[in-house]
Amino acid sequence: MTQQAIVLFAHGARDPEWALPARRIAAEVQQLRPAATVILAFLEFMEPTLVDAVEAAAASGATDVRVVPLFLAQGGHLKRDVPVLMEAVRTKHPECHIELALAVGEDEGVVRAMAAYSAGV
C-alpha cells in the first residue's frame, strides 16, 4: 500500500511567530489527510530543512511524498534552489516517488481566497 507524506515547505524567518500560520496550515492538512505523514519544513532560519523532512518521511515508510511550497509564487528559491534539493533527495531515495507541487499561490482556490480577504468581502 502507498504510504503518503505531505511536506509543506515554507521560507522561514528569524521571528518564531512567523511560522504560526504555516503550523495552522499543517494542522488543517493533517485533519484533511489523517493517514498521511504531514511535515512542515523550511528553506532558512527554521528547522527541519526540506532534505531532513523528506528523510524523515522516507524513514517513516512513506513511498509517495508530495512537497508543497508555501510560497506566493515561483521565484528564485523555487526555480533554482529547490530543484537542486529535490534532485538530491530523489537520488538518495529512489524507492520514493517525490513530487514537487506548484506554489500554493499559483492555485486558483488560494488566489480566490486571498482576493476575497483582500477585498474585505
Added chain:
Amino acid sequence: MTQQAIVLFAHGARDPEWALPARRIAAEVQQLRPAATVILAFLEFMEPTLVDAVEAAAASGATDVRVVPLFLAQGGHLKRDVPVLMEAVRTKHPECHIELALAVGEDEGVVRAMAAYSAGV
C-alpha cells in the same frame, strides 16, 4: 462619499514572473470591488513602492485606503518596516483613513484554501 482604495502589498522578487499570482489576485479584487482603486505595490525589487501606491491612491481621491500584505505571515518586514512606512504615509495624508490589514496568510479562509490545495483534495 467615501472613495476606497485597496493596496495589495507583496514582497517582490528579481524574477518578473514572480509577480504573476499577485497580479491575478489584484485582478480578482478589482472584479469583486469594481468601484475601488486597486493597486499592487512591493517591498523590494519591483515597483511601485507602498508609499508611491498610497500616494497614487490619495491622488486619485481615495479617502479610505486598505493596505493588505500579500505575505504568509507577520515577519520582520511587517512588524518593523511596514509600520514605519504606514506612519510616513499617514502623516503625509491626514485626510485619508489608512488601515493596515493582517497578512493574507493569517486569514482563516486563506489557511483553509492553502490546506485544501496542499492536501491535494
